[in-house]
Amino acid sequence: MTRRIFILLAAVTIATAAAGQTRRMGVTALSENMMRAMPDYESALETQSLMGTVVEIVGEQGYWRQVVTPEPYTAWCTDLGLVEMSQKDLDQYMAAPKYICTAHHSGVYASQSRQAARLSDLSMGCLVRVAYTAGKNPKPSVKSKWAEVVLPDGRKGWTPLEDLAEFEKWASRQSLTQDHIISTATQFEGTPYLWGGASSKGLDCSGLVRLTFFMNGYLLPRNASQQINYGREIVMEANHAITPEKGDAFRDEMTRRIKHLQKGDLVFFGTPDTFLKKGKITHVGLYIGDGKIIHASHKVRINSLIPGEADYYENSHKLVAARRFISYQGKGLIPILQSPAYCDGNL
Secondary structure, three states, X not given: OOHHHHXXXXXXXXXXXXXXXXXXXXXXXXXXXXXXXXXXXXXXXXXXXXXXXXXXXXXXXXXXXXXXXXXXXXXEEEHHHEEXXXXXXXXXXXXXXXXXXXXXXXXXXXXXXXXXXXXXXXXXXXXXXXXXXXOOOOOEOEEOOEEEEEOOOOOEEEEEHHHEEEHHHXXXXXXXXXXXXXXXXXXXXXXXXXXXXXXXXXXXXXXXXXXXXXXXXXXXXXXXXXXXOOOEEOOOOOOOOOOXXXXXXXXXXXXXXXXXXXXXXXXXXXXXXXXXXXXXXXXEEEEEEOOEEEEEEOEEEEEEOOOOOXXXXXOHHHEEEEEEOOOOOOOOOEEHHHOOOOOOOOO
């Protein structure tokens, strides 16, 4: 989120409070809610909000709603992508036990069959409420390896139990380790690149990073330009841009530049002026060791940062910075269960 948007959002919040208005809240109703820069289908896709995510509604234009997501990120979506809730309904929603979809793709069906009418699709990271049996001792409704779930709009349906995990238990088991991060990221290999994509159906570079951390129980800011401001800085032994030339000198320079990297580190790419604090961060990837990264570029793929390697990444010379989040406990990295957007707390 840019400084300008922060200022605008703060002004909206202050104006709302001054007018005595209550905050408008909603829950993402689609597996991936398309969040656009402006209230127009032709406007650029900024990001995606996954089903079950609580958002604040801060603007309205026709059937478009301007919302703030937990990252935080401000963008526009249509009203059918949200279920607006009163504070009472939201409190009940937040307190309700939930499942998280752990499969890349799944669905909610009218009955316990993939051939039944589909009520909704699901993707990795989507949240749905647990449906319970009736009676004095209600239990989660499960039949023949299918779980009954409640969609954000209140409809009930069935999802294969193997595609779900109990959200709080799942989140409490997650930990940021090198192996966990790399294992999750490599599951997305081959996923198409999508500008603004933040789901298992399509990813941009920072969307891959954020979803990887999300599926390990932690929240990161949405964009690479935000992510670089957090974590533990890794010395790159470089304060200048290099040109993509052939030869041993270029290879030696790149080898020196990455020698302090560890598996799971975020690596950032930019322009020559980035070193002068004038250029932009243009790309981010995850370091997986042996001079290689996994990143979303054309598609999610693994490339080498070392010139001469068969899978050499053609923009490796733009590597400018790295950050470490493994064993990091500072700002910008939030356990999901400590976020008021995902646990029963005050939003």
